[in-house]
Amino acid sequence: xxxxxxxxxxxxxxxTVSRALNGYPEVSETTRQRVAEAAQRMNYSPNARAxxxxxxxxxxxxxxxxxxxxxxxxxxxxxxYVSGAGETYSKAGYDMVLTLVDDATEAETYRTIxxxxxxxxxxxxxxxxxxxxxxxxxxxxLPFVVHGRSSRTTGDYAWVDINNRRAFERATRYLLxxxxxxxxxxxxxxxxxxxxRRRIGYGNALAEAGIAPDPALMRSAEMTEVYGYRSxxxxxxxxxxxxxxxxxxxxxALGVQRALVDAxxxxxxxxxxxxxxxxxxxxxxxxxxxxxxxxxxxVREAGVRSAQLLLDIIHQRASARTQLxxxxxxxxxxxxxxxxx
Amino acid sequence: xxxxxxxxxxxxxxxTVSRALNGYPEVSETTRQRVAEAAQRMNYSPNARAxxxxxxxxxxxxxxxxxxxxxxxxxxxxxxYVSGAGETYSKAGYDMVLTLVDDATEAETYRTIxxxxxxxxxxxxxxxxxxxxxxxxxxxxLPFVVHGRSSRTTGDYAWVDINNRRAFERATRYLLxxxxxxxxxxxxxxxxxxxxRRRIGYGNALAEAGIAPDPALMRSAEMTEVYGYRSxxxxxxxxxxxxxxxxxxxxxALGVQRALVDAxxxxxxxxxxxxxxxxxxxxxxxxxxxxxxxxxxxVREAGVRSAQLLLDIIHQRASARTQLxxxxxxxxxxxxxxxxx
DNA sequence: CGCGCCAGTCAAAGCGCTTTGGCATTTGAA
DNA sequence: TTCAAATGCCAAAGCGCTTTGACTGGCGCG
Numbered sequence: 001x002x003x004x005x006x007x008x009x010x011x012x013x014x015x016t017v018s019r020a021l022n023g024y025p026e027v028s029e030t031t032r033q034r035v036a037e038a039a040q041r042m043n044y045s046p047n048a049r050a051x052x053x054x055x056x057x058x059x060x061x062x063x064x065x066x067x068x069x070x071x072x073x074x075x076x077x078x079x080x081y082v083s084g085a086g087e088t089y090s091k092a093g094y095d096m097v098l099t100l101v102d103d104a105t106e107a108e109t110y111r112t113i114x115x116x117x118x119x120x121x122x123x124x125x126x127x128x129x130x131x132x133x134x135x136x137x138x139x140x141x142l143p144f145v146v147h148g149r150s151s152r153t154t155g156d157y158a159w160v161d162i163n164n165r166r167a168f169e170r171a172t173r174y175l176l177x178x179x180x181x182x183x184x185x186x187x188x189x190x191x192x193x194x195x196x197r198r199r200i201g202y203g204n205a206l207a208e209a210g211i212a213p214d215p216a217l218m219r220s221a222e223m224t225e226v227y228g229y230r231s232x233x234x235x236x237x238x239x240x241x242x243x244x245x246x247x248x249x250x251x252x253a254l255g256v257q258r259a260l261v262d263a264x265x266x267x268x269x270x271x272x273x274x275x276x277x278x279x280x281x282x283x284x285x286x287x288x289x290x291x292x293x294x295x296x297x298x299v300r301e302a303g304v305r306s307a308q309l310l311l312d313i314i315h316q317r318a319s320a321r322t323q324l325x326x327x328x329x330x331x332x333x334x335x336x337x338x339x340x341x
Numbered sequence: 342x343x344x345x346x347x348x349x350x351x352x353x354x355x356x357t358v359s360r361a362l363n364g365y366p367e368v369s370e371t372t373r374q375r376v377a378e379a380a381q382r383m384n385y386s387p388n389a390r391a392x393x394x395x396x397x398x399x400x401x402x403x404x405x406x407x408x409x410x411x412x413x414x415x416x417x418x419x420x421x422y423v424s425g426a427g428e429t430y431s432k433a434g435y436d437m438v439l440t441l442v443d444d445a446t447e448a449e450t451y452r453t454i455x456x457x458x459x460x461x462x463x464x465x466x467x468x469x470x471x472x473x474x475x476x477x478x479x480x481x482x483l484p485f486v487v488h489g490r491s492s493r494t495t496g497d498y499a500w501v502d503i504n505n506r507r508a509f510e511r512a513t514r515y516l517l518x519x520x521x522x523x524x525x526x527x528x529x530x531x532x533x534x535x536x537x538r539r540r541i542g543y544g545n546a547l548a549e550a551g552i553a554p555d556p557a558l559m560r561s562a563e564m565t566e567v568y569g570y571r572s573x574x575x576x577x578x579x580x581x582x583x584x585x586x587x588x589x590x591x592x593x594a595l596g597v598q599r600a601l602v603d604a605x606x607x608x609x610x611x612x613x614x615x616x617x618x619x620x621x622x623x624x625x626x627x628x629x630x631x632x633x634x635x636x637x638x639x640v641r642e643a644g645v646r647s648a649q650l651l652l653d654i655i656h657q658r659a660s661a662r663t664q665l666x667x668x669x670x671x672x673x674x675x676x677x678x679x680x681x682x
Numbered sequence: 683c684g685c686g687c688c689a690g691t692c693a694a695a696g697c698g699c700t701t702t703g704g705c706a707t708t709t710g711a712a
Numbered sequence: 713t714t715c716a717a718a719t720g721c722c723a724a725a726g727c728g729c730t731t732t733g734a735c736t737g738g739c740g741c742g
Binding site for chain 2: 001043044045046047048049050052053058060065067074075076078079080082083086087089090095096097098099100101111112115116117118222223224225226230251254257258261280281282283284286287291300
């Protein structure tokens with residue numbers, strides 16, 4: 001069923017049917033009713049490609065996911081983020097197009113996306129410090145929103161990010177108030193912008209307290225469960241072990257927890273743990289009482305916000321082009337005063 | 342840059358340029374070279390919508406994700422699955438289109454997808470027992486592959502699934518061989534086909550051993566960490582507690598583990614745990630020695646396979662339309678002989 | 683020499699839609 | 713009553729591509 005058939009069936013021109021369905025005023029209300037009813041009944045919906053060709057808009061948003069050949073981990077937050085974004089697109093009648101791309105050929109990919117024209121804008125994932133994609137995209141004149149930010153990048157671009165620095169500053173301060181002085185940082189990969197900012201926050205708080213950061217207590221890697229386990233295990237075996245862990249992800253925090261159990265240590269009493277909590281749907285931080293003291297910020301919410309911002313930009317009704325979300329510090333049972341020695 | 346401009350620039354017709362780029366034989370080799378070089382240099386790539394309109398093919402695959410308003414959990418396996426599928430599409434030059442859809446309006450959605458024509462085929466996620474989507478899609482004449490299967494559905498449809506029944510049969514048998522008789526099943530939602538089959542497998546193995554299933558030991562819910570924790574906690578408080586847990590997901594198994602720690606029980610000695618392990622990239626089951634004894638099957642691999650199968654079907658070169666993958670039973674440290682009482 | 687044939691190219695139609703620019707017919711104000 | 717302004721509809725162009733069908737000029741063959 002296409003427009004032509006539908007219009008013939010109704011004894012109307014394609015023009016009129018099209019206008020009727022798209023809510024143009026030059027159609028009488030009775031005709032509009034008749035058209036709408038027939039379209040419904042015959043299950044007509046316009047061909048997206050033809051419409052796109054005619055209007056120049058694709059009604060789709062692209063998400064380019066860099067898939068590094070080196071570390072082929074899929075980010076566990078991906079599902080929740082996409083669910084938030086996707087819901088927003090759905091409401092606006094947009095599709096979501098995912099493109100997995102080897103990070104080697106990325107630049108070319110963005111050019112291709114632009115000239116293939118099957119999306120109206122894109123979301124940039126996993127920005128790094130001084131990320132080359134941002135100047136490239138600014139240059140390409142393709143609307144985009146960065147999920148996160150990129151330090152040291154010049155240029156005015158749109159982003160939605162959480163205040164990673166502040167979150168980790170507060171978390172570190174909290175541990176310091178509990179009289180911890182040897183605080184380990186299990187961070188994400190520090191070429192990623194979010195991890196970089198978290199380390200700054202951690203460093204700031206330590207500096208305020210006059211404590212020099214100890215490289216032996218700072219790690220940076222992909223945030224797997226095993227990473228948390230192994231790091232905690234090794235650090236606990238040190239001559240002068242940490243009394244607290246600040247961890248960049250719940251998954252890794254679970255690994256830390258496992259190492260503590262192995263070592264016969266009780267979390268919250270012998271050792272304190274704070275983690276960042278993305279509020280993932282399948283990995284809630286306890287029910288009423290949080291298990292982990294955590295800096296919490298819903299990544300699903302970030303998905304909603306960045307999608308909405310991009311749509312607003314495309315429709316030229318965005319007021320502000322950046323959004324900085326604050327993470328809340330929630331107190332769970334995983335932290336307590338530093339043990340006296 | 343479009344075809345017209347490119348062809349004018351080369352002093353050739355659009356026809357010739359198009360044919361040159363698409364590898365048709367009626368173009369001289371020298372011309373082809375010249376065209377290819379110019380296209381490269383001027384960063385031309387054909388407009389996907391126009392091409393699609395002309396060829397009738399979209400070069401895109403749709404993934405329809407039912408988002409239940411009831412339980413709005415995002416499946417943690419989603420990321421890995423999509424990564425496998427996406428990589429396969431990439432290689433074949435296909436895009437991946439995600440549509441999140443409220444499960445109330447699903448039927449209509451598939452119709453719309455078909456008539457909007459922006460995908461060449463779709464992958465069906467999360468099939469339930471007797472899933473109405475399958476007859477609908479068969480009727481619509483839109484190529485599709487189901488990730489999983491649907492029991493009691495008639496009709497010949499394509500699917501890629503793991504042998505859930507067999508996996509849980511083997512796991513249960515293994516526990517029985519270790520002399521466990523009170524084996525708890527923490528299953529996924531049993532209107533989902535995979536969970537239904539797992540329960541059958543569990544039941545079969547118990548039946549072989551002449552053990553009647555105890556409803557107090559069987560649960561079915563969304564597979565969160567908290568579900569595992571709470572279920573284990575409650576069951577361990579029973580008058581006649583289980584000595585082993587068979588769990589449908591690593592995430593929930595982590596919850597079970599937490600409950601065991603709380604109860605001062607050592608996993609593998611006091612209590613045995615077997616879980617299904619989707620081999621998620623961010624949640625590896627230990628490093629050299631698996632933590633959990635597990636039925637393992639990579640969901641990423643399933644993504645690759647189902648994507649490939651769908652592409653093969655679309656290109657009419659699929660030999661078999663179904664693939665049943667076996668899960669391996671890997672032995673970790675979470676299982677041991679049932680404690681004598 | 684004339685014919686058919688092939689290689690290489692092109693003009694034009696068509697994919698299904700939107701949108702421009704009319705063209706009747708009706709309405710309302712002068 | 714008259715005429716401008718709405719109102720309601722339509723034909724046709726155009727979006728950027730592929731593909732059909734036709735047209736050249738050069739070549740081999742009888």
